[in-house]
Amino acid sequence: GFTILLRGETLTEITRIQYVETSLAKSEKFLFENGKITFFKDGSxxxxxxxxxxxKIAFSKIVKLINMDHLSTLAIPSKKFMFDGSAFGELKIVSAKKISSTPLFDVDNPPEEILELVRYLKNLAKGELT
Structure with missing residues (x-):
């Protein structure tokens, strides 16, 4: 992991950041842990x-903008996945002190507060690993 000063908190050791997208047809998981990015598709x-x-520097700058205390209460712009089978996502950040995760959200319309982090994880994983 890495140690950063998160918004609204003291120095925090981030051990894992996980972003998962799930739909009826597929599942993708983007995992940052131990300085590595790992990409899974449909469990593989x-x-x-x-x-x-x-x-790492760019990634830590983006993560610093996140307030872990507010992840679980983020306003979700839309919930169409609940009605039309669209893909939904969830972001989870694990620190030495706590685990914080977002409510489920439409992958094509994530909460503004985490948009940059979600994009960076996906671009990094798909650009570097595929």
């Missing part, structure tokens, strides 16, 4: 890569 490992120093 598709790739793993060590983040470069530059990527």
């Amino acid at each position: 490992l598709k790739g793993r890569a060590e983040l470069t120093k530059k990527q």
Whole structure:
């Protein structure tokens, strides 16, 4: 993991960040742990890569914008996945002190507070690993 100063908190050791997208047809998991990004599709490992120093710095800057205390209460812009079978996502951040996760949300319309982190994880995993 890495140690960062999160918004609204003291110095925090982030041990894992996990973003999962699920639909009726597929499942994708993007996992950051131990300085590595891992990408799974439909339960199968598709790739793993060590983040470069530059990527770690960029990633930590994005993560610092997240307030872990408010993840579970984020306003969800839309919930169409509940009615039309669209893909839904969930972001989970694990620190030495707690586990915080978002409510389920439409993957094409994530809460603004986590949008940059979700995009970075997906782009990093798919760009580096596929």
